[in-house]
Amino acid sequence: MDSDKIYKSMKEFRMVIRRGEDFAQFFESSVLESAIVSSQFGKIEKGNLRTLGNFQTEIVDGGYNLSMNRIETESLTKGAYRFDILIRRTDPLQKGGFRNDIEYFGMVIVE
Numbered sequence: 001m002d003s004d005k006i007y008k009s010m011k012e013f014r015m016v017i018r019r020g021e022d023f024a025q026f027f028e029s030s031v032l033e034s035a036i037v038s039s040q041f042g043k044i045e046k047g048n049l050r051t052l053g054n055f056q057t058e059i060v061d062g063g064y065n066l067s068m069n070r071i072e073t074e075s076l077t078k079g080a081y082r083f084d085i086l087i088r089r090t091d092p093l094q095k096g097g098f099r100n101d102i103e104y105f106g107m108v109i110v111e
Helices: 003-009 070-074
Strands: 011-017 023-028 036-045 048-054 056-060 063-068 079-090 098-110
Touching: 011 023, 036 056
Parallel strands: 011 098
Antiparallel strands: 023 063, 036 048, 036 079, 056 063, 079 098
């Protein structure tokens, strides 16, 4: 898949997390059989992402959920962070037998 097609498949999204409250967000996606979903967030420092946390992920019908329990959200510092969601899918045409796609990216606001 060329980089132009990858860029066009990514969607920008904004999420709000309230400290001390459970957080959950559904994202639509397809072709998730045998896929692995992961998501992290952090701050951009000197052009690089400094990871500050990860979301729990669960594949469900029609997509996947990101979540974080209230104990985890309580430990977050208020502010704005970058996040992305990486999907690792099996693909026999790719070297190694899989491909990685960033489907969603954007801003996480912690209040």
